Each structure stands twice: as structure tokens, then as C-alpha cells.
Amino acid sequence: MTSPSLAEARELLREFPVVDGHNDLPWALREQVRYDLDARDLAGHQNAHLHTDIPRLREGGVGAQYWSVYVRSDLPDAVPATLEQIDCVRQLLARHPQDLRQALTAADMEAARAEGRIASLMGAEGGHSIANSLGTLRGLYALGVRYLTLTHNDNVAWADSATDEPGVGGLSAFGREVVREMNREGMLVDLSHVAATTMRDALDTSSAPVIFSHSSSRAVCDHPRNIPDDVLERLPANGGMAMVTFVPKFVLQAAVDWTAAADENMRAHGFHHLATTAEAMKVHRAFEERTPRPVATVSTVADHLDHMREVAGIDHLGIGGDYDGTAFTPDGLNDVSGYPNLIAELLDRGWSTSDLAKLTWQNAVRVLGAAEDVARDLQATRGPSCATIESLDG
Amino acid sequence: MADLQDDLHTATELGELDDLPESLPEPLPESVPAEPYAPVADPGTSPLERAHAILGVHPVADGYNGLPWALRHLPWYDLELGESAVDTDVPRLREGHVGALLWSLHLPEGLDGDRAVGATLEQLDLVKTVVRAYPEGLRLAYTAGQITDVRHCGRVSVLLGPAGAAALGDSLGILRSLHALGLRALTLTGATWASEAGLTRFGEEVLREMNRLGVVADLSGASADTVRRVFAVSKAPALCTRSAARALRPHPANLPDDLLAELGEAKGLCMVPLTAEQTGPTVRDVADHLDHVRRVAGAECVGVSGTFDAGTAHPQELGDASCYPHLIAELLRRGWPEADIALLTWGNVQRVLRSADFTARAAQLRREPSTAKIADLDG
Numbered sequence: 001m002t003s004p005s006l007a008e009a010r011e012l013l014r015e016f017p018v019v020d021g022h023n024d025l026p027w028a029l030r031e032q033v034r035y036d037l038d039a040r041d042l043a044g045h046q047n048a049h050l051h052t053d054i055p056r057l058r059e060g061g062v063g064a065q066y067w068s069v070y071v072r073s074d075l076p077d078a079v080p081a082t083l084e085q086i087d088c089v090r091q092l093l094a095r096h097p098q099d100l101r102q103a104l105t106a107a108d109m110e111a112a113r114a115e116g117r118i119a120s121l122m123g124a125e126g127g128h129s130i131a132n133s134l135g136t137l138r139g140l141y142a143l144g145v146r147y148l149t150l151t152h153n154d155n156v157a158w159a160d161s162a163t164d165e166p167g168v169g170g171l172s173a174f175g176r177e178v179v180r181e182m183n184r185e186g187m188l189v190d191l192s193h194v195a196a197t198t199m200r201d202a203l204d205t206s207s208a209p210v211i212f213s214h215s216s217s218r219a220v221c222d223h224p225r226n227i228p229d230d231v232l233e234r235l236p237a238n239g240g241m242a243m244v245t246f247v248p249k250f251v252l253q254a255a256v257d258w259t260a261a262a263d264e265n266m267r268a269h270g271f272h273h274l275a276t277t278a279e280a281m282k283v284h285r286a287f288e289e290r291t292p293r294p295v296a297t298v299s300t301v302a303d304h305l306d307h308m309r310e311v312a313g314i315d316h317l318g319i320g321g322d323y324d325g326t327a328f329t330p331d332g333l334n335d336v337s338g339y340p341n342l343i344a345e346l347l348d349r350g351w352s353t354s355d356l357a358k359l360t361w362q363n364a365v366r367v368l369g370a371a372e373d374v375a376r377d378l379q380a381t382r383g384p385s386c387a388t389i390e391s392l393d394g
Numbered sequence: 395m396a397d398l399q400d401d402l403h404t405a406t407e408l409g410e411l412d413d414l415p416e417s418l419p420e421p422l423p424e425s426v427p428a429e430p431y432a433p434v435a436d437p438g439t440s441p442l443e444r445a446h447a448i449l450g451v452h453p454v455a456d457g458y459n460g461l462p463w464a465l466r467h468l469p470w471y472d473l474e475l476g477e478s479a480v481d482t483d484v485p486r487l488r489e490g491h492v493g494a495l496l497w498s499l500h501l502p503e504g505l506d507g508d509r510a511v512g513a514t515l516e517q518l519d520l521v522k523t524v525v526r527a528y529p530e531g532l533r534l535a536y537t538a539g540q541i542t543d544v545r546h547c548g549r550v551s552v553l554l555g556p557a558g559a560a561a562l563g564d565s566l567g568i569l570r571s572l573h574a575l576g577l578r579a580l581t582l583t584g585a586t587w588a589s590e591a592g593l594t595r596f597g598e599e600v601l602r603e604m605n606r607l608g609v610v611a612d613l614s615g616a617s618a619d620t621v622r623r624v625f626a627v628s629k630a631p632a633l634c635t636r637s638a639a640r641a642l643r644p645h646p647a648n649l650p651d652d653l654l655a656e657l658g659e660a661k662g663l664c665m666v667p668l669t670a671e672q673t674g675p676t677v678r679d680v681a682d683h684l685d686h687v688r689r690v691a692g693a694e695c696v697g698v699s700g701t702f703d704a705g706t707a708h709p710q711e712l713g714d715a716s717c718y719p720h721l722i723a724e725l726l727r728r729g730w731p732e733a734d735i736a737l738l739t740w741g742n743v744q745r746v747l748r749s750a751d752f753t754a755r756a757a758q759l760r761r762e763p764s765t766a767k768i769a770d771l772d773g
């Protein structure tokens with residue numbers, strides 16, 4: 001699919017490159033090669049193994065990337081593993097100084113754009129990475145982490161996840177203190193993955209703009225990982241942004257249904273739905289042969305953006321592809337080189353260049369800068385919180 | 395924080411090693427000719443007055459202080475005006491002429507397992523919070539050069555460390571992250587790779603990575619095999635943050651004479667703790683240990699550690715951070731030359747930290763961050 005607007009899209013991205021909210025490259029490097037970065041040299045094409053490498057980031061017009069320092073929420077050593085993930089990002093920066101620049105502030109992002117380097121930020125994916133400790137939260141901030149997703153797929157003791165049973169019913173008292181302390185540090189509150197109740201509690205609590213690092217619209221495609229309209233409607237008042245994700249099983253209703261059926265089929269055969277043993281994969285492949293997997297396209301993602309724009313407004317949108325964090329990607333957005341196709345599609349739908357500059361670059365820079373301003377104000381009025389989960393949640 | 399700034403060194407490709415950048419620091423000459431020491435105290439005055447005069451110019455760099463853990467359980471404290479609940483506060487540091495001190499991040503028993511990494515992050519955060527709360531008295535310092543700067547500003551430097559080996563969670567990536575957060579010393583005990591049996595292969599790799607980063611090895615409490623292996627492998631001098639002479643007092647953390655002599659050859663630094671348990675109950679006992687270590691290891695290899703707020707009893711008259719002039723006066727009575735006292739209090743620690751910085755800068759030009767895993771090396 002080549003849109004006639006593609007050349008215009010590339011031109012636009014040269015001036016206002018993409019800030020992507022979520023990329024799981026560090027986890028892929030951990031799982032595939034245990035951080036042996038020589039085995040996955042990002043300076044060259046790694047199409048066979050990864051969605052992400054520097055040539056394709058350049059081709060895709062990426063100007064800033066929040067690298068996810070995600071670790072699994074079902075293992076006990078989340079904090080040590082998170083430190084290893086952070087170290088991985090730092091190694092990437094040290095190895096590719098011509099292409100990547102560490103960014104800790106909105107000003108750093110602009111500086112990187114001016115130099116033609118890719119601003120590299122970090123986001124931690126899940127409250128389990130702070131192990132119920134505000135001291136650890138501040139440690140992650142000091143290491144450069146600029147957003148924390150409050151949960152991953154499982155609840156934490158102080159916040160409910162979108163894909164778990166209701167626990168504390170949104171944020172607990174300690175959960176609200178976590179949000180306040182993030183505001184004080186200048187770490188963005190990321191509401192992807194959390195339950196709608198948590199989204200609402202966080203919006204009630206946060207004095208800084210929030211983000212959704214990789215979530216789409218629930219009205220367009222009914223999946224718990226997406227954002228309901230009543231929450232999107234609150235973004236203008238909050239000043240935050242929703243970064244649309246591309247994951248087919250979240251954005252395409254047919255893919256949601258197909259995934260549910262495939263999971264049901266696995267369970268019917270006595271496997272866990274995420275099992276990857278040889279027998280399980282055989283069952284899965286047989287299902288896929290009987291029932292072809294629906295394929296999302298650039299247009300699917302653009303539908304979400306059109307709707308989210310209507311509800312939240314152009315000043316509150318961004319992009320969070322979730323590359324290297326998902327097995328399947330939409331046609332035309334197969335890897336990090338695909339962003340120009342999305343921009344071209346939006347041009348065809350009548351989005352103006354100034355709208356697109358907000359979507360790709362300006363909103364994300366504004367949001368991080370606003371979080372810094374709030375932090376500066378709060379630090380003038382209060383010191384670090386020494387609350388504990390025991391003292392607040394009993 | 396300086397460590398988080400984007401450094402633009404380009405990776406040196408294999409095969410280009412003969413073509414190292416010109417900025418490679420010159421190796422230090424084997425022996426730097428000592429500058430003649432200019433005495434600062436009036437020899438006609440009393441030993442205590444002379445001690446104050448010397449310490450005014452050559453303050454104490456204290457090798458171990460347990461304040462972080464002690465403060466953690468105080469609901470309220472004021473280090474600026476004075477805090478009687480602890481042995482260390484700004485007025486007493488000033489009275490004792492303390493110019494720099496290492497704040498221990500050691501964890502109590504029971505926290506050194508799975509929770510060690512997270513608890514160490516909390517300790518680092520606490521130290522930073524406390525130090526920032528007293529900007530008129532305390533400053534964080536990460537290098538020997540910064541310690542000098544802080545002294546010129548009339549503040550007391552706080553260095554982060556030592557932490558216990560368990561804080562690494564057996565991972566070099568975590569070591570690098572803790573270094574990025576400011577950790578500058580690590581005690582090589584309490585991990586499978588640094589045990590009674592000495593350093594394993596992974597343990598040696600940890601040490602090489604510490605050298606590359608500029609994290610000083612602390613050998614107090616380490617087994618003799620570990621101590622010897624560190625002296626053999628380390629490119630930078632090692633510290634013993636809390637070790638006295640075993641010849642005078644049989645405590646497991648005290649060093650026997652043969653190790654003291656080897657420490658002297660390796661130009662390490664044995665920092666004698668002011669604890670009754672390790673040195674004895676009086677100022678004279680502590681001075682005996684300092685005499686002994688100076689005799690066996692050399693005047694360039696001896697230092698002091700107050701070991702305040704670490705839960706141990708102190709010798710009489712050495713009960714808090716203001717006590718150092720008494721100790722120095724005793725050494726002057728014993729005929730220590732001023733030059734050796736200047737080394738004991740300040741110069742030796744500066745040398746070790748400078749050496750660590752230099753070694754790290756040189757190693758970073760030659761070595762990539764290590765990707766070794768404990769499972770690969772120790773299997």
C-alpha cells in the first residue's frame with residue numbers, strides 16, 4: 001500500500017519526528033540474547049529478529065523513543081531486573097552516540113531533534129517495578145525513568161489492572177500517594193494497562209498531565225486495554241495525552257474476537273492460553289489454519305485516531321507503537337519504519353500539517369515539560385514522601 | 395547528576411586498538427616524588443592545639459559511618475543544629491574537623507537476600523534526601539576532585555558506600571545502575587562469588603567491572619583468600635573500611651600482619667575503626683593499632699573510620715564525630731610526624747579515590763561494559 005501522500009508525510013516527519021511512547025526493545029534484547037548487544041547490532045538491520053533497529057528508526061522518522069524497561073510482573077525480582085533493563089538502555093546510548101541521545105527533559109528532546117539524534121527516554125511498565133517503595137520510585141527517577149505505568153497485566157497491591165479482577169477498586173490510599181510522589185519528582189503517570197477505575201482515580205489525584213503510553217479507543221474497539229470515552233474526555237482538563245497503539249488484538253474487533261476464540265481453543269485442549277510448549281503451539285497452529293487470523297491495517301489505527309481526536313482533541317494525542325512487545329503488527333505498520341504510512345493515511349483523511357506536528361512531536365514534548373513544571377512547584381512546597389504502604393493501606 | 399549526562403565517547407572497534415584516541419591519560423609514574431611537607435602547627439604548643447591546627451588543614455576523611463540506617467528509624471531529627479539521638483551531626487563533624495565521610499549502605503541481617511537490591515535503592519534515596527536537606531553542612535561527592543571542591547566550599551563531603559555485595563543481586567548490570575546512582579564502594583563479602591573460599595571467576599569479573607566504573611573494593615570482613623585475590627587482580631587500590639591489627643586484638647575483621655604487609659605492597663588502605671570491640675577501650679588502644687598498621691603496612695596505607703552510628707561501642711573519649719582531635723593529639727605525643735598525620739587523616743583516602751577515578755577513565759577507553767553472567771562463569 002503506497003499512499004500518494006507518503007512523500008509529504010516523510011517531509012513532515014523530518015521537521016516533526018515521531019515521539020513513540022512505548023518500545024520493548026530492552027526486553028527483546030534480554031530474552032533473545034541476554035543483553036549481548038554484539039549479537040544484535042542495532043546499527044545494522046535486524047529485521048530477522050526485531051521490529052527495531054537504528055536504520056529503521058531513521059526510516060520511520062522517529063525522533064524520540066520512550067524505551068520500556070518492562071519486567072515480568074509474575075516473578076519476584078522485579079526491582080533488580082528493572083535495574084538491568086535500565087543498564088541495557090544506557091549501554092545502547094553508549095554504543096550509538098551518533099544516533100541516540102539520552103533525554104531527561106523536554107529541553108533534551110528538543111536538543112536531540114536539533115542535532116538530528118533520537119531522544120532516548122525510559123518508561124517503567126508496571127508498579128511492581130517499585131516494590132511498594134517510594135524510595136525505589138525516586139531511585140528509578142534518578143536513573144532517568146520518566147514514566148511509570150501503574151500496573152502491567154496483573155494488579156499491584158495499590159492499583160487495579162485492566163486485565164485482572166477488581167482489587168482495591170482503582171487506586172488505594174498508597175496508590176494515590178504514589179501518583180502524588182510521581183508528580184513531585186516529575187515522572188509521568190502512565191495509565192495504559194490500568195483498569196478504568198484506576199484511570200479515573202489517577203486523573204482525580206494527579207496534578208500533572210498523565211499519559212497513556214500505548215492505548216487506543218475502547219469505543220472503536222472494545223478491549224479493556226483501550227481507553228473509554230469518559231476518560232478521554234477528561235484529557236483536555238488534565239493536559240495529558242493518549243498515545244495510540246498498533247497492537248492488532250487491541251485495535252481490531254475481529255482480532256479481539258479471534259484472540260478470544262484462540263485462547264478458548266487452547267483452554268479447551270487443556271493448555272494455558274499463553275502456553276508456548278511444542279504441543280501447545282501445534283494446537284495453536286491448527287486453529288490458525290482453520291480460522292485465518294484477521295489482519296489490522298494502517299486504516300484501523302487511523303480510525304482510532306479519528307475517534308480519539310473527536311473526543312479528546314488534537315492536543316491530546318500521540319503514538320505508542322508497542323514494537324518488540326507484540327507478536328503481530330498491522331499491515332503497513334510492520335516495524336518502526338512504518339510511521340510514515342500512518343501519517344500519509346491521516347493526510348489523506350484531511351489532517352493538517354499542524355495537527356500532525358502535534359500528534360507526532362509537540363504534544364509529547366509539551367506533556368513532559370508540563371510535568372517538570374509541576375514538579376518544580378511541588379518541590380518548593382514539600383519534601384520527599386516517606387509514606388509506606390503499611391502506613392496508608394494498613 | 396553528572397553521571398547521567400550523555401557521554402559521547404565512541405566505541406573503539408576491535409582491531410583499532412593500536413589507534414587509541416590521543417586523550418588517553420598518561421600512566422602515573424611508578425613513584426611520584428613526594429612534595430616536601432610544610433608543617434602547619436606551632437611545635438611549641440600543646441599536642442591538642444597542634445592536633446586542631448593540623449586537622450584544620452588536613453581534615454579527617456572518615457571511612458565508615460552508619461547514619462543512613464540509624465536515621466531510617468528516627469521519626470524526626472535535626473542534623474544542622476545537633477541531634478542527640480545519633481553520634482553524627484553537622485556541629486560535631488565540624489568540631490571533629492571531618493571533611494569527608496563514607497556513609498554505609500550496609501543492610502541489617504535478613505535484608506541481604508532477595509530484598510537487598512530494593513533496600514539498597516531506598517538507602518541511596520534516603521542518603522540523597524538527607525544530604526540535600528542540609529546544604530549548608532553536607533554535600534554529595536562522587537570523585538576525589540569533587541571532595542576537594544566541597545572542601546573549598548566549606549562543606550563536608552558525603553560519599554555513597556560501602557554497600558554489601560548482596561546489593562548487586564549477582565548482576566553486573568545492577569552494579570552499573572548502582573554506580574550511576576552514586577555508589578562508590580562495595581564490600582566484597584556476603585555473596586556466593588565472594589565468600590570464605592575467595593573470589594569466584596564471576597567475582598573477579600565483578601572486581602574488573604568495579605575498576606572500570608570507579609567503585610572501590612572494601613575488604614573488611616572478607617576472607618584472606620578474597621583479600622589476596624583482590625590485591626592480585628584489582629587495577630586500583632582497595633580499602634578496608636573497618637579493619638584494625640589482629641596482632642593486637644583477635645577480631646575476625648582485623649587484619650593479620652602478613653595481610654597488612656601485602657596491603658602495604660598493594661598500596662591499599664587499612665582504616666582503623668574507633669570501636670572498642672576491634673581496637674580496645676581507650677584512645678591509647680586505638681593509637682596502638684594505628685602505630686602497628688603504620689609500622690607494618692606503611693604510613694601511606696593507614697586511615698581511620700569513626701564507625702559512628704553503626705551500633706557498636708566506642709573507646710572512651712572517642713564516642714562521637716567530634717572526637718578526632720583527641721586521637722590526633724595522642725599520635726603527636728607518640729611522635730608521629732605531621733606529614734604522616736596528614737596522610738592518615740586526608741591524603742591516603744584522596745590517593746585511593748583519585749586512583750580509582752584514574753583507573754576507571756583508563757579502563758573505559760579499553761574495555762566495554764562486561765556482559766558476563768554468574769551462570770556462565772560460576773555455572
